[in-house]
Amino acid sequence: MTTGTPPILEIRGLRKKFHDVEILRGIDLLVLPQELVFVIGPSGAGKSTLLRCCNRLEEPSAGSVQVGGVDITARSTDINAMRRQIGMVFQSFNLYPHMTALRNVTLALVKVLRKPRAEAERLGMAALDRVGLANKARSYPGELSGGQQQRVAIARALALEPKVMLFDEPTSALDPELVGSVLNVMRELKRGGMTMLVVSHEMRFARDAADRVIFMDHGLIVEEGPPQRIFSTPSEARTRAFIAELGR
Amino acid sequence: MAMEAWSRFLDTFFNLDVIERYFPAIMKGVVVTIEIAAAVVVTGTLLGLVLAIVRTFRLIPMNALIVVFVDMFRALPPLVLVLLVYFGLPNIGINLPSFAVLWLVLALVLAAFAEEIFWAGILSIPKGQWEAARSTGLGFLGTLAYVVLPQAIRLTVPPLTNRTIAITKNTALGTVIGVGEILNQATTAQSFSGNATPLMMGAIAYMILFIPVVVFGRLLETRFAWRRV
Ligand SMILES: Nc1ncnc2c1ncn2[C@@H]1O[C@H](COP(=O)(O)OP(=O)(O)OP(=O)(O)O)[C@@H](O)[C@H]1O
Ligand SMILES: [Mg+2]
Numbered sequence: 399m400t401t402g403t404p405p406i407l408e409i410r411g412l413r414k415k416f417h418d419v420e421i422l423r424g425i426d427l428l429v430l431p432q433e434l435v436f437v438i439g440p441s442g443a444g445k446s447t448l449l450r451c452c453n454r455l456e457e458p459s460a461g462s463v464q465v466g467g468v469d470i471t472a473r474s475t476d477i478n479a480m481r482r483q484i485g486m487v488f489q490s491f492n493l494y495p496h497m498t499a500l501r502n503v504t505l506a507l508v509k510v511l512r513k514p515r516a517e518a519e520r521l522g523m524a525a526l527d528r529v530g531l532a533n534k535a536r537s538y539p540g541e542l543s544g545g546q547q548q549r550v551a552i553a554r555a556l557a558l559e560p561k562v563m564l565f566d567e568p569t570s571a572l573d574p575e576l577v578g579s580v581l582n583v584m585r586e587l588k589r590g591g592m593t594m595l596v597v598s599h600e601m602r603f604a605r606d607a608a609d610r611v612i613f614m615d616h617g618l619i620v621e622e623g624p625p626q627r628i629f630s631t632p633s634e635a636r637t638r639a640f641i642a643e644l645g646r
Numbered sequence: 647m648a649m650e651a652w653s654r655f656l657d658t659f660f661n662l663d664v665i666e667r668y669f670p671a672i673m674k675g676v677v678v679t680i681e682i683a684a685a686v687v688v689t690g691t692l693l694g695l696v697l698a699i700v701r702t703f704r705l706i707p708m709n710a711l712i713v714v715f716v717d718m719f720r721a722l723p724p725l726v727l728v729l730l731v732y733f734g735l736p737n738i739g740i741n742l743p744s745f746a747v748l749w750l751v752l753a754l755v756l757a758a759f760a761e762e763i764f765w766a767g768i769l770s771i772p773k774g775q776w777e778a779a780r781s782t783g784l785g786f787l788g789t790l791a792y793v794v795l796p797q798a799i800r801l802t803v804p805p806l807t808n809r810t811i812a813i814t815k816n817t818a819l820g821t822v823i824g825v826g827e828i829l830n831q832a833t834t835a836q837s838f839s840g841n842a843t844p845l846m847m848g849a850i851a852y853m854i855l856f857i858p859v860v861v862f863g864r865l866l867e868t869r870f871a872w873r874r875v
Contacts, residue, residue, distance in 0.1 A: 455777055482783030492778035496796050505792060506782035551778075558782060 405430050406562045406593045411461035414447050421447050423617035434588050436604045437597045439614035445597040449564045453484045466561050485555030485563035489571050491547040493539040499550045500535040503557050525557035529583045545576030549583050565596040613637045664843040668835040672847045675831030683814040690753040694760025719758035724816045727751045732823045744823040756813045763806050767798035807863035
């Protein structure tokens with residue numbers, strides 16, 4: 399992190415309490431432009447909470463989160479304007495079941511960015527095309543496989559041209575044979591220069607796509623480094639134990 | 647012997663002279679019933695929806711008021727409310743025509759039930775739907791309007807249809823305060839003619855009115871049962 403490029407995402411001293419229990423206990427993390435940062439760690443470590451604090455789906459208790467140099471936790475910040483610059487992909491897809499794939503993608507284009515319908519549809523089709531689902535534009539989520547649904551969800555976030563995308567276990571609700579299609583889309587995004595913060599336990603994917611891996615436990619970053627090092631020769635005992643558990 | 651009983655039955659319930667004489671009156675009742683029912687359905691459902699939406703803002707004093715209103719109007723028998731309003735309001739200087747009293751009471755009762763049904767529908771939409779929409783920059787109201795309500799309302803169609811039918815049938819209560827709806831016309835005709843035929847005509851009129859509504863409700867139910875993910 400010695401380059402002079404300003405980070406896209408800058409998390410400083412982030413803390414989050416739920417009913418007096420501190421779930422995040424001071425997280426510092428920079429994500430640089432075009433970086434893919436991987437977050438791993440045991441269940442309950444606070445990985446989802448960390449991601450959700452990055453677009454204020456959870457209100458941080460202390461610390462700051464800056465996206466493109468704007469502090470999203472500041473009172474004066476228009477959070478809705480910031481959120482469209484921060485794409486989020488959920489474990490459970492959360493597509494709108496009453497809308498076609500295309501309408502899922504264009505809703506925010508029309509209602510948030512106020513694009514005319516025709517332009518929104520053009521952008522929506524382009525986003526669906528990027529995830530390889532232009533031919534499913536008229537399908538409802540219920541008619542799509544899990545992998546296809548997740549790719550539509552990615553297109554929905556992508557269409558808003560976010561500065562950074564947050565992925566919370568995007569493949570863990572998928573049947574094994576569908577995981578690859580979603581990971582391929584994420585690889586494509588990486589190749590296209592998207593900045594990504596990804597919570598996932600797909601180690602093979604991390605090895606060939608991640609720039610950095612963060613290991614979290616009990617609300618703290620325990621260790622971070624390039625995937626090869628974290629997965630092969632972690633320096634912390636907790637990391638080693640977790641990786642050994644994953645590999646089994 | 648059997649023939650005699652049969653002709654007495656016909657004479658009592660399907661007396662042609664009586665039918666001819668009182669047909670216009672019953673038809674007038676049908677019109678009044680339709681008018682009140684339509685007014686009740688539209689205003690009651692809308693008010694219920696508005697209350698459910700207000701409730702999503704989770705303002706505690708406001709929600710307490712809504713819950714008190716809803717529970718009261720769901721607990722009290724509509725007839726009690728009709729009589730209470732009809733005979734009570736003039737004492738505080740408000741004189742409403744009986745038509746308006748019936749409409750007001752039934753609309754409020756329907757609103758109370760509809761609010762609960764809409765609210766349950768809104769609550770049943772998974773949190774992930776809110777979060778996905780909010781994460782794209784859509785505001786609270788936008789999320790409610792485009793994502794949550796369209797799904798919630800689909801879920802509420804079957805229970806709401808049933809409740810609406812049950813409450814609009816209560817238009818017959820208008821007869822006790824002199825609203826000229828079907829039952830009122832029928833009982834008046836019955837006492838003038840000394841024959842039960844007008845009551846049978848009333849019953850048939852109710853069936854002709856409500857069976858299509860029931861069938862329509864069933865149709866909506868199947869139409870809105872769409873694939874959930
Ligand atoms: N809204 C909430 N209210 C109370 N506690 C919460 C809330 N959200 C999360 N927690 C708690 O915070 C802790 C961390 O949760 P989080 O979901 O961030 O973990 P995670 O690392 O994503 O775990 P997993 O791998 O199981 O998804 C857990 O103990 C959880 O019970
Ligand atoms: Mg999680």
